[in-house]
Amino acid sequence: xxxxxxxxxxxxxxxxxxxxxxxxxxxxxxxxxxxxxxxxxxxxxxxxxxxxxxxxxxxxxxxxxxxxxxxxxxxxxxxxxxxxxxxxxxxxxxxxxxxxxxxxxxxxxxxxxxxxxxxxxxxxxxxxxxxxxxxxxxxxxxxxxxxxxxxxxxxxxxxxx
DNA sequence: TATTGGATCGCC
DNA sequence: GCGATCCAATAG
Numbered sequence: 190x191x192x193x194x195x196x197x198x199x200x201x202x203x204x205x206x207x208x209x210x211x212x213x214x215x216x217x218x219x220x221x222x223x224x225x226x227x228x229x230x231x232x233x234x235x236x237x238x239x240x241x242x243x244x245x246x247x248x249x250x251x252x253x254x255x256x257x258x259x260x261x262x263x264x265x266x267x268x269x270x271x272x273x274x275x276x277x278x279x280x281x282x283x284x285x286x287x288x289x290x291x292x293x294x295x296x297x298x299x300x301x302x303x304x305x306x307x308x309x310x311x312x313x314x315x316x317x318x319x320x321x322x323x324x325x326x327x328x329x330x331x332x333x334x335x336x337x338x339x340x341x342x343x344x345x346x347x348x349x350x
Numbered sequence: 351t352a353t354t355g356g357a358t359c360g361c362c
Numbered sequence: 363g364c365g366a367t368c369c370a371a372t373a374g
Contacts (some may be wrong), residue, residue: 228367277358
């Protein structure tokens with residue numbers, strides 16, 4: 190995941206102020222911010238902080254921790270497309286599109302977060318600069334990407350950065 | 351109204 | 363390294 194924090198964060202869509210697209214980021218925490226990238230992929234964010242302070246976390250990947258039960262509850266997603274190592278691939282596998290933009294994940298029955306009991310150690314969380322935000326000047330260097338050292342979530346190319 | 355480039359991915 | 367593919371943001 191990566192964090193995008195405030196209007197002063199040059200890497201954030203919200204750095205250009207409140208627009209029709211980024212209005213969600215200026216809203217209540219717990220809502221989904223889903224946007225189209227490069228004309229063909231959706232990216233899922235969860236809005237954080239508070240109203241009128243634009244911030245969100247971009248979900249860049251996931252692992253199945255209890256695959257057997259998820260296979261029973263999810264439509265057909267992960268079966269065919271098992272790789273959730275990338276923001277576009279994750280939304281494609283989980284069928285998350287802009288139809289879910291602004292979805293209130295606190296009350297939604299379509300999209301929400303659950304605690305499955307899986308626990309990680311703090312030492313497993315690594316940080317790095319965010320991916321694909323070279324346009325952001327010095328903010329591109331902020332270590333606001335968080336990922337797990339194990340299991341390996343990242344493709345070979347990403348690991349080498 | 352027209353142009354530009356992107357919080358990506360997969361193939362060359 | 364590069365094309366796909368479309369739309370938000372910005373400029374005119």
